[in-house]
Amino acid sequence: MSVVKSPLSESDRKVVGDALQGALVDLIDLSLVAKQVHWNVVGPRFRSVHLQLDDVVDTARQHSDTVAERASAVGVNPDGRSKTLAKTTAIDLVPDGWIKDVDAVRVLVDALKVVIDRMRQRIEETDRPDPVSQDILITLTADLEKHAWMFQAESA
Amino acid sequence: MSVVKSPLSESDRKVVGDALQGALVDLIDLSLVAKQVHWNVVGPRFRSVHLQLDDVVDTARQHSDTVAERASAVGVNPDGRSKTLAKTTAIDLVPDGWIKDVDAVRVLVDALKVVIDRMRQRIEETDRPDPVSQDILITLTADLEKHAWMFQAESA
Amino acid sequence: MSVVKSPLSESDRKVVGDALQGALVDLIDLSLVAKQVHWNVVGPRFRSVHLQLDDVVDTARQHSDTVAERASAVGVNPDGRSKTLAKTTAIDLVPDGWIKDVDAVRVLVDALKVVIDRMRQRIEETDRPDPVSQDILITLTADLEKHAWMFQAESA
Amino acid sequence: MSVVKSPLSESDRKVVGDALQGALVDLIDLSLVAKQVHWNVVGPRFRSVHLQLDDVVDTARQHSDTVAERASAVGVNPDGRSKTLAKTTAIDLVPDGWIKDVDAVRVLVDALKVVIDRMRQRIEETDRPDPVSQDILITLTADLEKHAWMFQAESA
Amino acid sequence: MSVVKSPLSESDRKVVGDALQGALVDLIDLSLVAKQVHWNVVGPRFRSVHLQLDDVVDTARQHSDTVAERASAVGVNPDGRSKTLAKTTAIDLVPDGWIKDVDAVRVLVDALKVVIDRMRQRIEETDRPDPVSQDILITLTADLEKHAWMFQAESA
Amino acid sequence: MSVVKSPLSESDRKVVGDALQGALVDLIDLSLVAKQVHWNVVGPRFRSVHLQLDDVVDTARQHSDTVAERASAVGVNPDGRSKTLAKTTAIDLVPDGWIKDVDAVRVLVDALKVVIDRMRQRIEETDRPDPVSQDILITLTADLEKHAWMFQAESA
């Protein structure tokens, strides 16, 4: 079923579609990881980290929606199902059970690093085929890198 | 690491913990399913179904947070990681690609039915061991059954 | 036309449906009675009673909507038509014309008493067949009993 | 008990009082009819019609309050009791049970037509005796005719 | 200095200008009278009357601004200076000192009656020369008559 | 295609329809003219005039929507397409390029005068056939005449 006529050529659509689908998986899984730690973190910095993680969740949820709808807009079906997340996420599995605040911060530093590295690659790949999608990726990377700075500052 | 002293006896904590963990997985996966259809639905009723699904997402996200924090409060570690969702969700896999609006409504009717049946069982199981957790399950079931009525009314 | 598959067994659905339909009629008629007095009350306490009655109207309207939608959600058709109200309400007919503030307060004390008595019975009846509907009835009874206290305090 | 000294002559007060009392009954019953359909409508357009009906309820409730308080202001006792509604409403009885969306729209087209016809007559009758009451009737008729257009457009 | 070219003929402008200037004085002085009583009222109904009077002040201030700007819009200079108010107001002088709540209500009943009588005359006079100004006078009279009903109901 | 059954007789519908269509064109073009000057005005009073023009745009847009929907409500198709505007507007063409603030004020004084003159005629024409539409025209004329006063005051 061909529903949305893409504003992009077929080959550009393929490149951009891959970038957006990859970004979608990363952002949804980041929101799940952040929530997981939000609920299980313990230690003297509990409240601070607990609240900070909800800021990450907000960022990740908001951008994942933008990215998925952008995929639809260029004629590519976004896939954010739990099975797809489990299979294709690049973020390391968070250990279960309580997480000490020091470890919680490190989990986020690592998760954000993985996601940001991939986002920067996607920014490069989409530059020529679709500056509109690229602009969305640039905007969300700025937000992710701001979060990454904060968690790094916290573990200094 | 024993962090939170449960207000429940050990055996009650086990029963309530299972109910809450089950509810958590159902609610997060419901939010992912609803988003998936939100992005991929097509057909004359696109806008109506698209918006209605975001109401489901709001309900599911809000209650999943309450349920997970309730688990922590009774000394049980909530687990909402994507791998856990993929393995333990009871909701059928949504087909990928565009989804006709008629089918979208049916997907939701089915997903809500599965989740509601399990929630009603959890309400029964938690009645004696923890009326506080039960009250949370009752409240969210009321919301889910309201959504279920609406999607059924829509497919009449 | 069978539209909504009830989450309740047929016999439970019957009991719960009767309770909800009764509650619906009581709440809508309470809102009409409160408005009638709101417009026709006179006396030195006019402004105070006039405003207080709109709080009752808000309570009654909000809960009547919840109750009616709950009926639909358990597969029972709510009936809030004026002919049905006139025939089945248990609240005494308010006299027409201006109502002295002292009498206005008494009218509300009486109307609330009638409605609360029936609601408490419905709470008992729905306990086993449907704790979800029961919870809705408990919540609205708390609000009605708060209003009843206030009008009684006022006529002390 | 003569409470409010009317700003109108006795004969004008009679004419205006009848117009306002008639408008009051029509508006309250319109709100009850719209709620009844709001709860019982089914079919693919469920959500759209369900929401649209709450806009009608808002309009009807807001104007019924204005009209009733206007009656009091000209020294006429408004009567909005359920028994009065059942006896004097001009709107046809809505059938009970589920209502198909197509029929729901038709019910509203008919109900609005009946009410609007009577309102236009009231606008004429109050023109000379009380331009202040007439202005209120003009304003609410504009709102009702806007709703009427929308439901007609929907059944085209 | 001829600044604003009136949309009205010279004779209509005169009639409408007189009506608006009269309304302006009445409304400003009503706001001063209501504030005077708002500050000096005493008795068991103090709080209720105190608050009710600020509603009158809001009504009077808001409409006085509309009326004055309407005068400018038809090329007539509004005059709301204290000396003009003192000389041309038709409202009786409020006694100084504390005012018993019963008397406070009566002062308002009287003041509103005087102003409303004159407003109704102005509605008649402006009907033909300027329906736009008349509509403003009709709207504010509705508000004044609503306040008049409330204070009368209170003194019943 | 006969969609909306007009509440007016055929001849009244014709008169009222012409008035509303004329008002619609005037209001949309007024909004375009005000925006054009909003963007191109220069001179020491730039900021003041720039902001004042957006108030005109708000007024014109809001009333144009009311007028167009009123046309639909009386069974007349509103026509607000750019080609129709260009052909039927009565407002003089604004010169292109930068506009000195003094000239900007004069452009608005002139445009508002043209529109107001035509609106006053429409108020007269619709008086008998449709007081509901007339009331809408009266309300918007009050707003336009207020703007006209302000721009005239500014060029005094």
Next chain:
Amino acid sequence: MSVVKSPLSESDRKVVGDALQGALVDLIDLSLVAKQVHWNVVGPRFRSVHLQLDDVVDTARQHSDTVAERASAVGVNPDGRSKTLAKTTAIDLVPDGWIKDVDAVRVLVDALKVVIDRMRQRIEETDRPDPVSQDILITLTADLEKHAWMFQAESA
């Protein structure tokens, strides 16, 4: 009728009462003067001065209410009736008719100067007898002097 037992000695009450009553008259008349100019100002700076004057009105109205209620709180009856204003205000009579913007600014510079001079004297007089009333006078003088600076800056 002795209603409010003053927290001040009788002689202090006299001094403070005079200061508050004087401040009340000044503030109300300032609000009337500012409104008078707000409606009648003309000239290229019309919009700017028109808006600035409403800021003065807000300041004057808000503080006049505080001052009057402070008088009541120390057992002194505030008097804000139009006749009292006309007789005891120290602000010069504003000329009637249109006022050029340059003159409007000067009228306010003068009115604010007169009022501020008297307020500064009242601050001195109330220092010992009642620091609570003095604090209210200090706060409002700060606001008045801010307005005075702005109008002077404007006429530089």
Next chain:
Amino acid sequence: MSVVKSPLSESDRKVVGDALQGALVDLIDLSLVAKQVHWNVVGPRFRSVHLQLDDVVDTARQHSDTVAERASAVGVNPDGRSKTLAKTTAIDLVPDGWIKDVDAVRVLVDALKVVIDRMRQRIEETDRPDPVSQDILITLTADLEKHAWMFQAESA
């Protein structure tokens, strides 16, 4: 003076009244304890604990009002006077002077534990005599246990 006719039987009223009065004292004293620590806490986690304690205060104040008004509604006089608190509270006396953040967290863990234990007992006791009061106790216990989890997580 018998003011409010209880909806409960006399013996049920006694049981429920004791539960509500006990809950009232616990909640008010909890709010005082939390404020005491809010003002006196010191240490590197000052800001975090300081803010967290105000969340506890909000919870305790809001529920204490609900509980006290519920008591009145079942015909029992709530007693929240400082003497009563001092005599009947079950929370340990907080030491005076500065409190290290580590100790502050422990004080709250202990205070919440005491209160929660008693609340759970009250939930059991009110189950049969009054499900409406019980529901209020269940809701507030959920909030208290959430706070208890957070402070425990913080001291892990």
Next chain:
Amino acid sequence: MSVVKSPLSESDRKVVGDALQGALVDLIDLSLVAKQVHWNVVGPRFRSVHLQLDDVVDTARQHSDTVAERASAVGVNPDGRSKTLAKTTAIDLVPDGWIKDVDAVRVLVDALKVVIDRMRQRIEETDRPDPVSQDILITLTADLEKHAWMFQAESA
């Protein structure tokens, strides 16, 4: 443990600390007294007094927080524990059980008088040692005296 270096000399800190601690106890106990009456008042003026008392509670709570944090800021530990309140409050014990509205008003008149007298003394005592703390006491006394006027006006 010496935490906060006071901006005051040691002897000034003592005087100011005593004043603030005294004010704190008065304000917290005033809030408890007002709540106690808020819940137990009965009689025809119930609603008015009930609402008015919550205004007192808001005032007392807000200022007690400011006063306590001011104590910390000058290096003095605020003490707002229930035992301290019970021992050091100067407000008379409110009788338990229902309170007639007339008596409720008198209780507040008395409680406010006691507190205000002590506050005025504290204003004097802090004048030289700390004008910053004095300013806080002046501001809250203005609010308390406003409440005192209202309750006295009500009992006139």
Next chain:
Amino acid sequence: MSVVKSPLSESDRKVVGDALQGALVDLIDLSLVAKQVHWNVVGPRFRSVHLQLDDVVDTARQHSDTVAERASAVGVNPDGRSKTLAKTTAIDLVPDGWIKDVDAVRVLVDALKVVIDRMRQRIEETDRPDPVSQDILITLTADLEKHAWMFQAESA
């Protein structure tokens, strides 16, 4: 009259000016087209399409203002007059009269396609001469393509 010194070279200013002027005409006409259909659409999906079109109007109005002010900022006079729109728009003329909902959706799909194609060309053309203007065009194209997806999804 040379008013704004462009931050661009003369040749760049020409290219960017043409792009912005073209975008301005497209966006204003899109807002007029969307409003035209908003008022005249009929059919079962009336309400949904009616609301969706106002989202398009909001998008188009907001971006047209940004684009026009950007033109001024680079020293180019924006031209949004109705005659210019009629002459230079690239969107097909919408047929007059009622429009079936199916056709309404198609009209929008077509209009959006035309505008998007031209916007993508403008993004390319402005890349080198002015990345600031390009960024504005990229942002608005993202919004337009989102609307385009939705209308296409709706006609699938």
Next chain:
Amino acid sequence: MSVVKSPLSESDRKVVGDALQGALVDLIDLSLVAKQVHWNVVGPRFRSVHLQLDDVVDTARQHSDTVAERASAVGVNPDGRSKTLAKTTAIDLVPDGWIKDVDAVRVLVDALKVVIDRMRQRIEETDRPDPVSQDILITLTADLEKHAWMFQAESA
């Protein structure tokens, strides 16, 4: 150019002007210092300190504006230029580069101490010449001392 006629005598104006200019420099530089640390702080308490510093920035910016406008109001030109700040600030230079959270707190404790000492001196100096300016200095000192307490509590 003599623009604003000071309400103060020439010698008082000099004293007050010096106090306000000094306060202005202190407050602006405090806002710059707080922002500098806000951006460069690192360590486990990063988030808490980062947020707390923005509260200081808000306080400092808001009061600096009040102080500067107060200077203008007494006829003294405020000077808040960067060169003036660099030359006349009394706050020690913050070291560049990352700042450990412990050091960040100490920087603020020191900076606030310096500023508060000077503010207290200014309060004394302005007492006689201008109680209005003094009141502004008192108010802002209360806020600064509250911040000082918090940072000291944090470093305990």
Next chain:
Amino acid sequence: MSVVKSPLSESDRKVVGDALQGALVDLIDLSLVAKQVHWNVVGPRFRSVHLQLDDVVDTARQHSDTVAERASAVGVNPDGRSKTLAKTTAIDLVPDGWIKDVDAVRVLVDALKVVIDRMRQRIEETDRPDPVSQDILITLTADLEKHAWMFQAESA
């Protein structure tokens, strides 16, 4: 101390860091310059320029924060201390004392020009090394150029 691992290569980090640090100094000093003129401007256009300058302050403050936090995010320490501003700003020193409105506008035109020229250079320099930082610079330049247009339009 190496805290934040830059997502950029070392050489790119250097280029981007210089651009961001330069932008930071320009934006902070622009905010100080705009405030300085905001306080000292005089002349007939005082109010308009005074308000316009606060819009510039808002823009400059908001973007300076974004730019500084972006620097931290790429591992570069932002430096916004007053000494650094005084030494490295490129904006000309504003003369002290009152500033005529005509001169005030010119000061802003000049300051904005200097800053914009440098920003455009930074946009070029960061294009390749970091599109994320470049996007931030593009966005703020759009805002600055909009302000620049307005001040130029004002001096035309």
